[in-house]
Amino acid sequence: MELNEIRNELSIRGKNGIGFLFSAIVIWSIVTIIFIQSIEIYQKNIYMLFSTGLMFPLSVGISTLIKADWKLKNNPLGNLGLYLNLAQLIYFPILFWGIIKSPNDAIIFFAIITGAHFFPYGWFYNAKAFYVMAPAISVSIMFLGLYLNGDNLWLIPISITIFLLFLIFWLYFDYKKKIKVIEY
Numbered sequence: 001m002e003l004n005e006i007r008n009e010l011s012i013r014g015k016n017g018i019g020f021l022f023s024a025i026v027i028w029s030i031v032t033i034i035f036i037q038s039i040e041i042y043q044k045n046i047y048m049l050f051s052t053g054l055m056f057p058l059s060v061g062i063s064t065l066i067k068a069d070w071k072l073k074n075n076p077l078g079n080l081g082l083y084l085n086l087a088q089l090i091y092f093p094i095l096f097w098g099i100i101k102s103p104n105d106a107i108i109f110f111a112i113i114t115g116a117h118f119f120p121y122g123w124f125y126n127a128k129a130f131y132v133m134a135p136a137i138s139v140s141i142m143f144l145g146l147y148l149n150g151d152n153l154w155l156i157p158i159s160i161t162i163f164l165l166f167l168i169f170w171l172y173f174d175y176k177k178k179i180k181v182i183e184y
Contacts, residue, residue, distance in 0.1 A: 027052060094113065
């Protein structure tokens with residue numbers, strides 16, 4: 001089997017990871033609600049961090065609901081998806097540093113890490129949307145963070161939620177296009 005065929009199989013069976021992105025929308029919506037609250041920034045950051053614990057169970061549940069294969073067994077590159085996802089955790093010391101040393105910026109660090117970690121999925125799923133949206137999200141959040149200057153930080157998570165919705169739509173159309181190619 002050719003490499004691009006393997007990647008397209010991952011894209012189709014895993015539905016471009018849309019189940020994980022839907023759960024990310026839930027998480028970032030929760031984070032938005034947290035950052036709208038009038039509580040201390042340290043509490044907001046801790047609640048934000050704890051809310052990420054929902055990611056995996058939600059992803060599995062949503063993937064099952066939309067009939068996306070999140071395990072991708074029997075594909076030579078199937079385990080790579082797990083490694084790409086776990087790679088995001090390696091950037092968490094930056095987030096922890098932000099929570100401790102620059103609490104108003106922690107949400108910006110987290111949003112940029114989230115956006116940037118999508119880039120390798122462009123190769124994994126053979127989907128251009130990830131290649132475009134990863135830098136678009138990261139750079140947009142950086143500029144939004146500079147503009148906000150510590151105020152109205154809830155705009156960061158709501159922006160990520162909107163970016164994720166756009167990414168899901170783009171990936172869904174990519175998925176449908178790949179299915180049509182197989183049907184012919």
